[in-house]
Amino acid sequence: MNMPATKMDIETATPAGTAAPVVAMTPKRPPRSETYARMARETAVRVIPPLVVIALLLLVWELVCRRAGSALPPPSKVFKDTKELIFDPFFDHGGIDKGLFWHLSASLQRVALGYSLSAIAGIALGVLVGQSVWAMRGLDPLFQVLRTIPPLAWLPLSLAAFRDGQPSAIFVIFITSIWPIIINTAVGIRNIPQDYRNVAAVVQLNPLEFFAKIMIPAAAPYIFTGLRIGIGLSWLAIVAAEMLIGGVGIGFFIWDAWNSSHISEIILALFYVGIIGFVLDRLIAGAGKIVTRGTALN
Amino acid sequence: MTAYLKLDHIDKIFTRGAASTEVLKDINLTIEKGEYVSIIGHSGCGKSTLLNIIAGLTNATTGGVLLENREVNSPGPDRAVVFQNHSLLPWLTVYENVRLGVDKVFAKTKKRAERDAWVMHNLNLVQMAHAKDKRPSEISGGMKQRVGIARALAMEPKVLLLDEPFGALDALTRAHLQDSVMALHQKLGNTILMITHDVDEAVLLSDRIVMMTNGPSARIGEVLEVPLARPRKRLELATNATYLKCRQRVLEFLYERHRFVEAA
Numbered sequence: 001m002n003m004p005a006t007k008m009d010i011e012t013a014t015p016a017g018t019a020a021p022v023v024a025m026t027p028k029r030p031p032r033s034e035t036y037a038r039m040a041r042e043t044a045v046r047v048i049p050p051l052v053v054i055a056l057l058l059l060v061w062e063l064v065c066r067r068a069g070s071a072l073p074p075p076s077k078v079f080k081d082t083k084e085l086i087f088d089p090f091f092d093h094g095g096i097d098k099g100l101f102w103h104l105s106a107s108l109q110r111v112a113l114g115y116s117l118s119a120i121a122g123i124a125l126g127v128l129v130g131q132s133v134w135a136m137r138g139l140d141p142l143f144q145v146l147r148t149i150p151p152l153a154w155l156p157l158s159l160a161a162f163r164d165g166q167p168s169a170i171f172v173i174f175i176t177s178i179w180p181i182i183i184n185t186a187v188g189i190r191n192i193p194q195d196y197r198n199v200a201a202v203v204q205l206n207p208l209e210f211f212a213k214i215m216i217p218a219a220a221p222y223i224f225t226g227l228r229i230g231i232g233l234s235w236l237a238i239v240a241a242e243m244l245i246g247g248v249g250i251g252f253f254i255w256d257a258w259n260s261s262h263i264s265e266i267i268l269a270l271f272y273v274g275i276i277g278f279v280l281d282r283l284i285a286g287a288g289k290i291v292t293r294g295t296a297l298n
Numbered sequence: 299m300t301a302y303l304k305l306d307h308i309d310k311i312f313t314r315g316a317a318s319t320e321v322l323k324d325i326n327l328t329i330e331k332g333e334y335v336s337i338i339g340h341s342g343c344g345k346s347t348l349l350n351i352i353a354g355l356t357n358a359t360t361g362g363v364l365l366e367n368r369e370v371n372s373p374g375p376d377r378a379v380v381f382q383n384h385s386l387l388p389w390l391t392v393y394e395n396v397r398l399g400v401d402k403v404f405a406k407t408k409k410r411a412e413r414d415a416w417v418m419h420n421l422n423l424v425q426m427a428h429a430k431d432k433r434p435s436e437i438s439g440g441m442k443q444r445v446g447i448a449r450a451l452a453m454e455p456k457v458l459l460l461d462e463p464f465g466a467l468d469a470l471t472r473a474h475l476q477d478s479v480m481a482l483h484q485k486l487g488n489t490i491l492m493i494t495h496d497v498d499e500a501v502l503l504s505d506r507i508v509m510m511t512n513g514p515s516a517r518i519g520e521v522l523e524v525p526l527a528r529p530r531k532r533l534e535l536a537t538n539a540t541y542l543k544c545r546q547r548v549l550e551f552l553y554e555r556h557r558f559v560e561a562a
Contacts, residue, residue: 195385198355201373203399203453213398217389292389 010209034245073264081264084290094249096256103169104272106248107238110166111280114173115234126226127215138184147179151237155244165245169238176237176251184229189215224288230285235277256280301328301455302489303352307361310347321347323424323515324344327508329457334483334490336500337512338548340556345493348510349461352491353379358363375403378450383398384447386434393430396420396449403453420452421445423482427455438470445480451486460492464499473532484529497552501544502530509551519556522547 058075062216065074073081089101129136129143158168192215200214242251242260250269257265310322319346329335337345350356352363352374362369365376378399386395396417404413429437434445435525443463448464456537463479464472480503483490494500500507504524511519524544526535535541 193385195381195383196378196387198353198373198381199385199387201355202353202375202377202379203402204374205402209402214387217387220389 004106009026009283016198049098055262073267078264079269081262082268085265085268094155096246096252097160100269100272103248103250103253103269104276107242107250110169110242110249110278111173111231111234111238114170114238115177117170118176118178118230118234121174121201122181122226122230123223125178126182126223127211128188128221129182130186131215137236143179143182147183151176151233152240152244157243159245167249169241169245169249172237172241173234177234180229180233181223181226184222184226185219188219191222192218214253220292221288224284224292228284228288232277235273235280301364302331302333302366303329303491304364304367305348305361306364306405307353308348308351308358308363309350310344311359314359318443320515321513322358323517324353325518327518327521329489329491332487334492334503334505335508336492336494336504336506337508338494338497338500338552340512340531340552341495341518343510343513343516345510345516346461349379349459349491349493353377353459355379363364363461375399375453376456377459377546378455379461380443380446380450380463384434384439384446384466386442386445388434391418391431391433392426392437392445393421395434395445396452399449399453403452417452421449423451423485424448425476429519435473436470440467440475443467443475444478447482451488452556456489458488460490462493462495465495472499475530477502480528480530497545497548500548501541502532502535507548509548509556511556520547520551 062074062076064070065072065077079086085100089099090100091099097150123141129139151172154172155168156176158171159165162168162171196214196218200210205213239251240251241255243255246252246255250273254266254269256265257269305325305327308322308325309320311318325348327335337348339345347356351358354363354370354377357371361400362371364370371375387393387398390398400408400413400417400420404416407415412502418427418430418479421430424447426441426444426448429441429445436440437445443466447463460479466473467475476499479490482488483503492500493505501524507522507524509520509522511518522544524540526538526540526544
């Protein structure tokens, strides 16, 4: 819009023959304070509504559960009961009498192990099924049946096989989260445009190079969809599995709290479980965004 | 002089279940080194199939392709293709897209630094060196096609195959790119085979125009020499009698003798 004005500036500002200062072409930057004010406004618009809703819900909860004889504690009581757990998550009195940090970290370690295994195996199987029609015909019906089995149904079988709680829990994570990874990877591989395959053929990439340079980047958006569903499922499964296998872990912490009628502790644990599930989901989504920044644009 | 590229009695039949369609019938063509040949025909006449057969992406049902007297039936960098929709890999930068082919073709013959220089040389040829770190989504359609040409050229192909390279571009960009390709052909002396459906483009760029009849069972209907001296200038040719005569011949072939009959 202000092109003519800027052009005139250059002409008047520089004597003929010397290079025109390019700086004059850039639009004037708004003052710092204005930028910050705008950023603050944008943040406020997004942060205030959820805060208001949360405050309202807490208020309703408080009002409903305040009466004497109420089955569940109101938020104020939850906070009072669990203050110690909130402010000292790192205590360790031996056995399973540990701070919440240790319980959560034990659960996260199981998830990390089970989920990594399922990511590796899931992508590998997904590539196989996506690339080979024969493998798809052979394996797909099997996958479609197995993926409907609820996570906990695997637990007795895995306990029988591994004869130990730890590997059984990891196996349940693995078997729960692998299906969406396989299926999404396979769809991604099948949807690689013929153009990319032609390019690879003309350049004569060998199968390994094709896998690394074409297949994985082209299917990455699909793979990350699967990985994101998978991490959500594995966090769902770990709590249930831990309730049954016992030991240190947020699932058994909840079960233990229920057995000792510490309802406030259950509520606190649920809060942590939710937050961590949310963070895990964001982490995978963020990683996906970085990895697929080229592909997703097209 | 023996033919550089020879299409020898190529038939192509697509079979799906019991039904089979003969797409190409008895295609014979020889192309000399350094020649610029266009294949023109209505859509659906199998010209893209023919290019895919030469590129090795599809196999001929009978007959074959000879390049320097050796049969070729699988894809390779000696017949680099510039695809209609550029087919750049969106997760690689412009530089990396060209480098991918260069690394493969010159893995043994060129050192790392030489390959880097060769990529930049080819990007410079198409005037795209300035955008080397951009991703395909950040550059215009014409620029993408330039990079596609650079990627093909960088493989030092014996024959450069252009599959309607300017089809998806607007008229001004197309003219600009045609001039660039002409200049490159002049400078490097590549053997070029181009698929097109644009009569002006064919006459302007080619030494010979191969006109295909309508499918199914498309054949080569006529081959027209374009005896115009190079370098050719778009503006001067607009009134050039030879140019107009050639143009007329192609138009007559396409719109009188082999009119597109199907309702399209």
